Amino acid sequence: MSDNEIISRLKKIVEPYVQRTEGMENFEEETDFLNDLQINSANLVDVVLDVEDEFDIEIDNDSMEGMLTVGDAKSIIKRKMAAG
Amino acid sequence: MKRRVVITGMGVAAPNGVGLDNFELALREMKSGIRYFPDLKDLKFSCQVGGQPEIPDELLEKYFSPLQLRGLNSSGIVYGVISGTDAWKDAGLEINGNGSPDWGSGIIFGTGILGVDKFREAINLIDEGKTRRLGSTSVVQTMASGISAYLGGMLGCGNQVTTNSSACTTGTEALLMGYERIRSGAATRMLVGSCSDHGPYVWGGFDAMRILPGNYNDRPEKASRPMSATAAGFVPGSGAGALVLEEMEAARERGARIYAEVLGGEINSGGQRGEGSMTAANNEAVQRCISRAIENSGISAGKIDAINGHLTATSRDPVEITNWVKALQVNKEELPHFNSLKGMTGHCLSASGSIECVASILQIYKSFIFGNLNIEEIHPEILQHIEANNIPLASRPQNIDILAKASFGFGDVNAVAIFKKNNE
Numbered sequence: 001m002s003d004n005e006i007i008s009r010l011k012k013i014v015e016p017y018v019q020r021t022e023g024m025e026n027f028e029e030e031t032d033f034l035n036d037l038q039i040n041s042a043n044l045v046d047v048v049l050d051v052e053d054e055f056d057i058e059i060d061n062d063s064m065e066g067m068l069t070v071g072d073a074k075s076i077i078k079r080k081m082a083a084g
Numbered sequence: 085m086k087r088r089v090v091i092t093g094m095g096v097a098a099p100n101g102v103g104l105d106n107f108e109l110a111l112r113e114m115k116s117g118i119r120y121f122p123d124l125k126d127l128k129f130s131c132q133v134g135g136q137p138e139i140p141d142e143l144l145e146k147y148f149s150p151l152q153l154r155g156l157n158s159s160g161i162v163y164g165v166i167s168g169t170d171a172w173k174d175a176g177l178e179i180n181g182n183g184s185p186d187w188g189s190g191i192i193f194g195t196g197i198l199g200v201d202k203f204r205e206a207i208n209l210i211d212e213g214k215t216r217r218l219g220s221t222s223v224v225q226t227m228a229s230g231i232s233a234y235l236g237g238m239l240g241c242g243n244q245v246t247t248n249s250s251a252c253t254t255g256t257e258a259l260l261m262g263y264e265r266i267r268s269g270a271a272t273r274m275l276v277g278s279c280s281d282h283g284p285y286v287w288g289g290f291d292a293m294r295i296l297p298g299n300y301n302d303r304p305e306k307a308s309r310p311m312s313a314t315a316a317g318f319v320p321g322s323g324a325g326a327l328v329l330e331e332m333e334a335a336r337e338r339g340a341r342i343y344a345e346v347l348g349g350e351i352n353s354g355g356q357r358g359e360g361s362m363t364a365a366n367n368e369a370v371q372r373c374i375s376r377a378i379e380n381s382g383i384s385a386g387k388i389d390a391i392n393g394h395l396t397a398t399s400r401d402p403v404e405i406t407n408w409v410k411a412l413q414v415n416k417e418e419l420p421h422f423n424s425l426k427g428m429t430g431h432c433l434s435a436s437g438s439i440e441c442v443a444s445i446l447q448i449y450k451s452f453i454f455g456n457l458n459i460e461e462i463h464p465e466i467l468q469h470i471e472a473n474n475i476p477l478a479s480r481p482q483n484i485d486i487l488a489k490a491s492f493g494f495g496d497v498n499a500v501a502i503f504k505k506n507n508e
Binding site: 049 | 150155217220
C-alpha cells in the first residue's frame with residue numbers, strides 16, 4: 001500500500017473525531033492529532049481501534065504512545081502491516 | 085423568607101409520546117405506549133410486553149453529534165439527553181457553546197442503572213480477553229452519573245451536576261432535591277429529571293420476581309391496569325422526563341413562562357420495619373410522607389384537587405389509596421381525583437417519577453385531567469375508600485389548582501411533591 005493511500009484512509013478515519021476542521025485542509029505527515037486537529041485525547045484510543053479494523057493490524061500500547069502525528073501513524077501502520 | 089421555586093421548562097421521552105406536544109396529545113387521547121417485543125418471547129420471558137419510547141434516527145441526530153453517536157448504546161442516556169435538552173430549550177434558555185460555565189445552573193438527573201446494553205457489550209469483550217477493544221466511552225456510558233455528565237457538558241452547567249438513585253422514587257426525589265437547592269440559595273436554576281434504560285437486562289429481574297403480568301402478551305395495550313379489579317402486575321417501561329426549576333424572581337426577571345410552582349414536598353423511608361420491606365412500603369411512612377408534604381407546602385389537605393399516584397397496577401394499589409385517604413383526613417366530598425399514568429406507559433421505573441411529574445404539570449397548566457386507562461372495573465377494595473367518580477375513566481377539562489404527586493420505591497423509600505397553578 002502506498003504512503004498516499006495510507007494517509008488518505010487515515011484522513012477518513014480521524015475525520016469524525018476532529019474538533020478543528022481547518023486542520024483537515026492540510027492533512028500531511030506533520031499534522032499533529034492533538035494540536036492541529038484538536039482531537040480529544042480520550043478519543044485517540046478510538047482512532048487506534050478504527051485503524052486496527054481498517055488495516056487489519058494490532059497496535060500495542062507502546063506504539064500508540066508514539067503516535068502523535070499523521071506521519072507517526074503512517075509509519076506504525078506500515079511496520080505492523082509488514083510484520084503481519 | 086425562603087425563596088420560591090417555579091417550573092419553567094419541560095421535556096419528555098415516554099413510551100406513548102416523545103416531545104411535550106406528542107405527550108400531551110397522548111394523555112388527552114389516553115394512548116397506550118405498551119408494545120409486544122418478540123425478543124422477550126425468544127428469551128422466554130413470562131411478560132413479553134413493555135413500554136419503550138420510539139426514537140427514529142433522524143431525531144437522534146438532532147440531539148447528538150456524529151461523534152457522540154459512535155458506539156452509543158445506552159438507551160437511558162438517549163432518553164435523558166432528549167428530555168433534558170428539550171426542557172432547557174422549552175424554558176427559553178440558550179445553549180452557549182463557548183465562554184464560562186453557567187455558575188447558577190445545576191443538574192440533578194437520576195437513574196436506577198445506566199447503559200446496561202453498553203455494559204453487556206463490555207462484559208462480552210472483556211470475557212473474550214479483548215478489554216483493549218472497549219473504546220473510550222464504555223465508562224461514561226455506564227457510570228450512573230453518565231446522564232448528568234452528558235447533559236452537564238451539552239448545557240454548560242457550572243453549579244452542582246449529579247445523579248441521584250432511589251429506585252422508582254428517583255425522579256420525584258430529583259425534583260425535590262433540586263427544589264431544596266434553589267430554596268437554600270445554592271443555585272438559581274436546576275435541571276431535574278430521571279431516566280431508565282429499556283430492555284431484557286433491565287426488566288428480567290422483575291420478570292423473575294413474578295410481579296409482571298404474563299397473560300396479556302397478545303393484548304399489550306390492555307396489560308397495564310392500575311386500580312383495576314383485574315390488575316395483574318406492572319408492565320415494565322423506560323424513558324425519561326425533565327423539568328427546569330427556577331427561582332421565581334429570576335424566572336420573572338427574564339420573562340420566562342411559568343408552568344406551575346413547587347410548593348413543597350417530603351422524602352422519607354419506612355426503614356423496612358413493620359409491613360415495610362425491601363420491596364413493600366411501610367404504611368405509616370407513606371402516610372407520614374404525604375401529610376408532611378402537605379404541611380411543608382403550607383396548604384390544607386382539602387385544597388388538593390388531584391393526585392397523581394404511584395399506582396403501578398399490582399395488588400398494592402388498594403393499599404396506596406388507603407394510605408392517601410388516611411393521610412388526607414378529609415370528608416368524602418373533599419377527596420381529590422386520582423389518576424395513574426402507568427396504564428398508558430407502564431411503570432417506567434427510575435424514569436417514572438419525572439415522566440409523571442411532567443404529566444402532572446401539564447394537567448395543571450392546561451387545565452385537564454387524563455383518564456385512567458384499562459379500568460373496566462375499579463378494584464372493590466378501592467371503592468371502600470373513595471367514590472368511583474374520584475377516578476376519571478376518560479380525559480376531560482378540569483381546573484386543577486393544587487396537585488400532589490407521589491412515587492414509592494424498592495428499599496421502602498417515598499417521595500411526595502406538591503404543585504400549584506401559577507395564578508400571579
